[in-house]
Amino acid sequence: MTRDNAESVESAELRRSFVSAMRHLIATITIITSGDAGGRVGMVATAVMSVSADPPSLAVGVNREAGVWQAMQDTGRFSVNLLATRHTSLVHPFSGQLQGEERFRLGEWHTHATQTPYLADAVVTLFCRVDGALDYGTHTLFVGAVDDVRLSAEANEPLLWRNGSFANAVPLV
Secondary structure, eight states: OOHHHHHHHHHHHHHHHHHHHHTTSOEEOEEEEEEETTEEEEEEEOOEEEEEETTEEEEEEEETTSHHHHHHHHHSEEEEEEOBGGGHHHHTGGGTTSOGGGGGGSSOEEEOTTSOEEETTOSEEEEEEEEEEEEETTEEEEEEEEEEEEEOSSOOOBOEEETTEEEOOOOOO
């Protein structure tokens, strides 16, 4: 085995181990959306995190091959829609099963004053302005300055992703 082949095997093994390790992180399932005159785009994401409360901001990781990536670059706007357990039927269509505008035929979608699409019955929707971006590997980490927050009036159980499956939060006490 040559040195390049050995490094390739080690790299592939590290990637497999990393992916397996990341399956143990429990994350809220979201749909990140954006849009412009060309239409609405969106994708499922679990790589979402709070950055700061002062100023209100969050970060999202978006693959540069995703349709929503270009819209976020062009418009400088996006929304993060936190899904409830009743939204499992939206996950696969927004994960590649459907494309572009077809995805928005499922669920009740509205347009915010910023022209960003949002899911009417999401647990929470955060409307953001792109305030920074860092390219790393296959993804861009976008920092979004939160301009508006829409909280559901209903009691909602957030939809979680754990070890390749849907999950919900169960209080321990």
